[in-house]
Amino acid sequence: MNRSDQLKKIAGEKAAEGIRDGMTIGLGTGSTVYFTIMRVGELVKDGLRVRAIPTSRQTEKLALENGIELCTFADVERLDLTIDGADEINPQLDLIKGGGGALLWEKLVAASSDRLIVVADESKCVETLGMFPLPVEIVPFAWQTTARRIEKLNIEPSMRMGGAQPFVTDNGNYILDCCCGSIDNPAELHNNLKVLTGVVETGLFIGMAKTAVIAGESGIRILGEDI
Numbered sequence: 001m002n003r004s005d006q007l008k009k010i011a012g013e014k015a016a017e018g019i020r021d022g023m024t025i026g027l028g029t030g031s032t033v034y035f036t037i038m039r040v041g042e043l044v045k046d047g048l049r050v051r052a053i054p055t056s057r058q059t060e061k062l063a064l065e066n067g068i069e070l071c072t073f074a075d076v077e078r079l080d081l082t083i084d085g086a087d088e089i090n091p092q093l094d095l096i097k098g099g100g101g102a103l104l105w106e107k108l109v110a111a112s113s114d115r116l117i118v119v120a121d122e123s124k125c126v127e128t129l130g131m132f133p134l135p136v137e138i139v140p141f142a143w144q145t146t147a148r149r150i151e152k153l154n155i156e157p158s159m160r161m162g163g164a165q166p167f168v169t170d171n172g173n174y175i176l177d178c179c180c181g182s183i184d185n186p187a188e189l190h191n192n193l194k195v196l197t198g199v200v201e202t203g204l205f206i207g208m209a210k211t212a213v214i215a216g217e218s219g220i221r222i223l224g225e226d227i
Contacts, residue, residue, distance in 0.1 A: 005031075007121040011215035012036040015083045015119045018211075018227040021049050024076050026109035027063055028084025029056040029102040032119045036083050041066025053079065055109050056102040057170050073112065082113040087132045087203070089118060089125050089212055093224050094186045098135030098203030101160070104171050107201055110208050117227065118209045122216035129186055133158070133177035135203035136193060140166075140174050146198030147176060153192055155180050173200055 001009070012035030019025060019040065027037055037059065044050065044067050051071045054060040063070060084106055088096040095118060097103050110116045136157070138146045143166075147157045157176035160167040166174050183189055183204075190204040212223040 004121060007215040008032040008119075009035040010220060011119040011121060011213045013039045014215070014220055015117050015213045015227065016040055016043065018081055018083070018115075018117055019043070019048070019050060020080075023080040024051045024053070024071065026079045026082030026084070026113050027052045027054050027059050027068075028082065028106060028109075029059050030085035030100045032085040032121070033059070033083060034062065036119060037062050037066060037068070040068055044068055051076070053109055055084065055105040056100070058102075077112075079109065079113040081115045081117065082110050083117045083119060084110065086118045086120050086124055086205075086209075086212075088129050089120060089209075089214075089223075090127065090129050090186075093118070093209040093212055094129060094207065095205040095209060096129050096132050096134055096203050097205050098137070098175065099132070101135075101167060101169055101175060103135050103175075103203045104137050104169065104173070104201045107205065110205065115211070116209045118212045120212065120214055122214050122221075125214060128182045128184065129204075130180050130183040134180050134183070135160070136176045136178050137169060137171070137173045137200040137202075138176055138198050139200060140172070142198060143174050146196065149196045149198065150176065150178060150193065153189075171200075
């Protein structure tokens, strides 16, 4: 395991300490949350009782392989806790997410959670969001016109590819990775994008995370509320 994966493992396993017996939780998607899911599987084998809603088909498969009971929003109204990763985190705990392609499901789960814990290695911490291209999920029909609307915001959208064809999300949509430059007002940009016809959701998660677990060479840092 390389050093980057070691840091992700430390952060992912630390976040699992926030899970209590009997909780209904959301399980995020990505390389850091992978280690959280593996740890939750170990705790379940030791007797922890939890139910989980996954944020992607990939997470659903991994959770089932590790013996984690799954449920849906037909079964529950709210989640006690969601643990997920991020592509960028600013000091206010605003996030860019969606690098793994699950941003819509991730936001739906996060918005239905009493608490969102973000796990990441220290490379994801930035003073200002925007170095990482902002994922924007759009409907496939007339996607070119949606891209042109986005361009009018002085943004450079690029179709995310999955081989020779556009990448398709679990919801059957496309993703445009948008070069925005420094995002000084994430909430304003999110709102400006959301009102555009054809845009389903943005990868800006504003004011949603309560806690960030950051693993670095000097150890674990907790930003925001304690675990």
